[in-house]
Amino acid sequence: VKPITDPDLVKLWNATVTEWTSGQLDLPGEGIPYSDAKQLVVAADRLKSLTRQNGANDPFSLLHEYIGQILTTNDSRDEHCIQAAVLVDPLVIYEDSSVAIDVYIENLRDSTLTNIDLTIEFERNDMFAPRIEFAVGPSWSAGINSMNGYGVLAPKSSFEVHWTRKVVTENRLTATAFYQAIILLGFHKDGVPSKQRLKSPLLEIRPRRSVRVSSLSYYFPVLELPSKLNPVKTHVAYSTYSVVQKDWC
Incomplete structure (x- = not known):
């Protein structure tokens, strides 16, 4: 087989691109x-x-x-070894706002749980919803030495984790987006690994509300107005993709 030289490879590539973009490619099937x-x-x-x-x-x-x-x-699926609670506040926020996620976990067993691993990420409820990033804010934990797969939780003990996340959007939201915190807890029980998802409520993210008010005053010294007042023009712009509610005012 004759090797393809650089000029021949460039010509072959250009011919392939031209054929694919011409719209006249004879495909073997209808797709x-x-x-x-x-x-x-x-x-x-x-x-x-x-x-x-x-x-x-x-x-x-x-x-x-x-x-x-x-x-x-070894059927141990009905054995309760951990009790957990997840609090998300607030549940309704606006873009560029922050949300707090608090997690409380208790070991119900008389033995130690090892290799504690706790992670959080956010998933959109609808794949057509706008993509939103959650920037890491102030976070802290108490009652455990590590949550990166090396943590140890003593019998009948508990620990808590507090996260803060800030909503970051590339563009202004034009509709309400729903996201959910996916919190995964991993641990080893008697040497057997286990992974559990902690139940969390749905987070509603609304477009940011903003109102711009501009006022212009016109002064005409050549006019003699009976009221001695200058005309004023006020312009109000509501640059938000949501309906104005009475309780906003």
């Missing part, structure tokens, strides 16, 4: 409609969200874990 491709993307996004919510790296790892639980000979 799939746009609606089917859209549904495929939606299904893939939901599968990715489900995988992350259950603490797995990919769908195959999640399936392998569930099969392992089904085939296990």
Whole structure:
């Protein structure tokens, strides 16, 4: 086979790009409609969200874990070893605002839980909702030495974690977006790893409210107005993508 030289490779690349962008490429099949491709993307996004919510790296790892639980000979699924509570405040915020997430975890067992790992991330409730970043704010914890996979929780003890996240958007929101905090707790019980998702409420993020008021006063010294008052023009601009409510005033 004759090797392709650099000039030949460039010509081949240009010819390929021209053929693909001409719209006259003779494909072996008709392909799939746009609606089917859209549904495929939606299904893939939901599968990715489900995988992350259950603490797995990919769908195959999640399936392998569930099969392992089904085939296990030691049935300890009904054993309660941890009690947790999640508080999110406030539940309704506006863009550029901050939200506080408080987590309280208690070990109900008479034995030590090891390899404590606690993580948080936010997932949008609808894949068509605008993407929002949550910047890290002041955070602190008490009652545990580490939450990066090396933490140890003594019997009948507890710890708490307090996070602060600030809503950061690339563009102004034009509609309300719903996000949920995905809080995953990992630990080892009697040497067996376990991963649990802590239940958290839905967070509603609304477009920022803003009103701009400008007032212009006109002075005409050549005019003699009976009232001795100069005309004033006031302009009010409501630059928000939401309906004005009476309780805002």
